Amino acid sequence: DTGVSQDPRHKITKRGQNVTFRCDPISEHNRLYWYRQTLGQGPEFLTYFQNEAQLEKSRLLSDRFSAERPKGSFSTLEIQRTEQGDSAMYLCASSSDREGTEAFFGQGTRLTVV
Amino acid sequence: QKEVEQDPGPLSVPEGAIVSLNCTYSNSAFQYFMWYRQYSRKGPELLMYTYSSGNKEDGRFTAQVDKSSKYISLFIRDSQPSDSATYLCAMRLTGGGNKLTFGTGTQLKVEL
Numbered sequence: 001d002t003g004v005s006q007d008p009r010h011k012i013t014k015r016g017q018n019v020t021f022r023c024d025p026i027s028e029h030n031r032l033y034w035y036r037q038t039l040g041q042g043p044e045f046l047t048y049f050q051n052e053a054q055l056e057k058s059r060l061l062s063d064r065f066s067a068e069r070p071k072g073s074f075s076t077l078e079i080q081r082t083e084q085g086d087s088a089m090y091l092c093a094s095s096s097d098r099e100g101t102e103a104f105f106g107q108g109t110r111l112t113v114v
Numbered sequence: 115q116k117e118v119e120q121d122p123g124p125l126s127v128p129e130g131a132i133v134s135l136n137c138t139y140s141n142s143a144f145q146y147f148m149w150y151r152q153y154s155r156k157g158p159e160l161l162m163y164t165y166s167s168g169n170k171e172d173g174r175f176t177a178q179v180d181k182s183s184k185y186i187s188l189f190i191r192d193s194q195p196s197d198s199a200t201y202l203c204a205m206r207l208t209g210g211g212n213k214l215t216f217g218t219g220t221q222l223k224v225e226l
Contacts, residue, residue, distance in 0.1 A: 004157075031212060040122065042202050042216030043158065055211055091157055095212050100165065102148060103212055105157040 004106035006092050012112045013082055020078045021109045025094030032075050033103060034067055035091040036060065043091055049075060050097060082113045117141050120203055120217030129226055133190040137203035137217045140184065144205040144215075147179050149188045152200045152219065161201075162188065193224045 005024040013019050025032045030051050035043035046065070047057045051072035061067075064082075069075040079086055089110050093103040120137045127133055135149075146165055150158035162177040164170045164186075170177045176189040186205075190197055200219040206212060 006157075033213070035214075040218065042118075042120075042204070042218050043214070045213050045215070048211050048213060050211070056213065099208070100146075101212075102146075102160055102163050103214065104160060105150075107157045108155075110155070 004092055004094050004104055006090075006106040006109050008109055009107060010110045010112075012114060015084060015113055016081055018078065018080045019082060019111065020076050021090055021092075021111075023075045023077070023092030023094075023106060025074070025092070026104060029094035029096050029104075030072065031095045031097055031103075032069055033093040033095075034075070034077050035093065035105075037089040037091055037108070038087075046077075079111075082111075084113050087111055087113045115140065116218075117215050118203065118205060118217040121220055122218050124221040124223060126223045126225060127193055129193060129195060129224055131193050131224070133193050133197070133222060133224075135188040135190075135201050135203075135220050135222070137186050138184055139186075139205060139215075141205075141207075141215075142181070142184065143207050145208045146206045147177070147186050148204040148206075148214070149175075149177055150202040150204060150216075152202055154199075158202055195224050195226060198223045 033048040034046040037043040049069040089108040093105045095103040149162040152158045167181045178187040202219045203217040204214040
């Protein structure tokens with residue numbers, strides 16, 4: 001296990017379509033995070049899970065967004081009825097819950113809505 | 115006003131120069147401070163991590179945190195063309211699920 005894996009790396013979709021992204025965290029990490037990054041900006045927090053429980057959601061996560069982590073391992077992020085403003089890099093990160101340990105990021109999924 | 119402010123650059127320096135990158139923040143409750151490096155179209159890579167105030171050195175990189183001034187810095191000595199990337203500062207509270215608040219990132223170019 002070499003790191004956080006995200007799939008797909010790139011996704012082009014038409015406005016109004018649904019898309020789903022997958023994240024596989026580092027195997028011993030029980031926390032998993034989703035961030036969104038637009039061009040020229042730093043990543044912005046969307047949501048995080050501890051094991052299978054979704055513990056916090058940002059106001060950025062509108063009703064069209066849903067994230068799951070059904071067995072406490074991989075996670076999916078679904079965007080329904082995509083809009084052009086959803087075009088961004090979606091980053092997944094994972095960490096352990098031991099204080100003082102930090103998060104490691106995947107390579108991201110770049111979404112383009114046309 | 116953003117919680118974390120970072121000059122976006124771009125910053126261009128000659129090879130071998132000492133680079134200074136900085137962030138200021140407004141939330142005095144932040145306790146953990148990180149620097150991530152991000153190459154174009156890649157995910158952020160953790161470079162340095164510091165708890166509370168003080169300095170930390172790792173090879174050519176030195177991170178400084180001054181909580182009294184709400185100011186953090188990253189110094190890169192003997193900069194190399196391979197250091198050309200965007201440098202993101204990030205910080206978080208104690209506990210809080212490791213949720214990070216990032217700066218906008220500073221784009222650095224080290225030229226031959």
